[in-house]
Amino acid sequence: MTPFITHQGDSPIILGMPHGGTFVPPALTARLNEVGRALADTDWHIAQLYDGLLPGATTVQATFHRYVIDANRDPAGASLYPGQNTTGLCPTTDFDGLPIWQDGQEPGADEIAQRTVEFHAPYHAAIAAEVARVKARHGVAIVYDCHSIRSEIPFLFPGLLPVFSIGTNEGKTCADPVTQAVAQPCFAASGFDAVLNGRFKGGWTTRHYGQPETGVHAIQMELAQRAYLTAEAAPWAYSPDTAKPLRAVLAQILTSLDTLARSGALSHA
Template sequence: MDALAPSAQTGRPHEIVWPARQTLPLVFASPHSGSDYSPEFLAASCLDPLSLRQSEDSFVNEIFGCAPEMGAPLIHALFPRAFVDPNREPYELDPAVFKDKLPPYANTRSPRVAAGLGTIARVVASGANIYKDKLTLAEGLERIRSCYWPYHESLRMLVQQTKEQFGCCILIDCHSMPSASKLGQGRGAVNRTAFVLGDCHGSSCAAVVTDTVERILHRKGYQVARNSPYAGGFVTRHYGKPETGIHSLQIEINRQIYMDETRMERRPALRALAQDMRDVVAALGSLQQGRLRPNGR
């Protein structure tokens, strides 16, 4: 069987960085910044490690690393997105990935599965196939059991504890996007948009949350788009229920700002970007909590 999970090496599938004391009604999550590739997974892939990493949101957990010292917890996956994707439904499974017939509860027809980017991805972000051979269903289900569910159990705990303490919670789901993305004009064009804010077209968080982040980023000179082409993934849709006091916003950052996308290496600008995120955290933390609680209480 393939490796159970990178947790077999690290002892855990994800990490929570706790504040000394939580003073802000915020939770930050980075589901795609994991880079713990097991030897077994690498051996099963027809891609080299650098190609596999094209699906990562590399260093995003570092960009938002200020959150714990400012009073908000940060959770980030240690397993890589190419191994299992926690920003999908638990069983968005691609029949082309598996040797076995899939169970009836599997969602095999989602747009993500059609693109090869289901819970167990068939391709990396570039479109290259990941595997030499098909997986057994048992392998896929073990990855979901050992990596996906523990991540969401911890995320759910953080969101619930935050809501219980403050009466509301803002979950920021942190991601990155390649510069040659869908926002570029024409084939191979470079995306000049620095940030895309996804609030599921206004349904996953109160408008003041998205407006606040957009205002801070504009003030710093960044070009910002809303909901196109990234309106929010499973985490944003699943957790964001403003009517209950839980708000979720997805933030996508253009990788060209802070990293060499070919070598997958940090650029010096990462430090300045991380400093700018301090102002985003501070602005969100200063929002009047009464505006975020159910019925404005």
């Protein structure tokens, strides 16, 4: 299986989806334990959730699961959240801190390097190519990184996660008008809650590509899965009725970003 799937569009917006894939090579599946094989930390149905919300948006989707290698982690292995519980480039635990590999089957340094070459690097080469293509056409590009997560994970954060967690690495990865185009609909949405640069400030994708001074803006959206799944447990079923209000807000966000990027305002933001 190819490490990524790209659908090119004519919008300035690129949707990155690093954690929606569920492919694990059979040889690795055999080494996972029961916890790991459940793939519970998937961004379930993230492509379906965003499908059709912005005609013309480019999408780059990783097909491999984050337990193979996490496409939203620094390939050098540096922690994105020093001092806080998190999972690494090639995770050894799930989001609850439980081991995912059978005893003695955790990947070593050489294997991690090989997985980086085989999966992580091609996915990011695809994103980089789309950033270059889109910027050449529009003068700017906005990388909108699509994520979702269970609403309650005590190992990673206390309490109930807001439906919308927006990350810009404290304003470093995009111009303020981009932040506002995303944040305003979230904070105004009835029945939803939101936070800006809370527990999730943007992963490696956002921090790597977000260079607003060059015309490339990046922002991460982490969604609580209660807003679109039937239940936050296996079989992790998508609920169109539950998702409908959420999709309406997401469509507003993406339309606003597209309008902003086409307006020329970001060329001197």
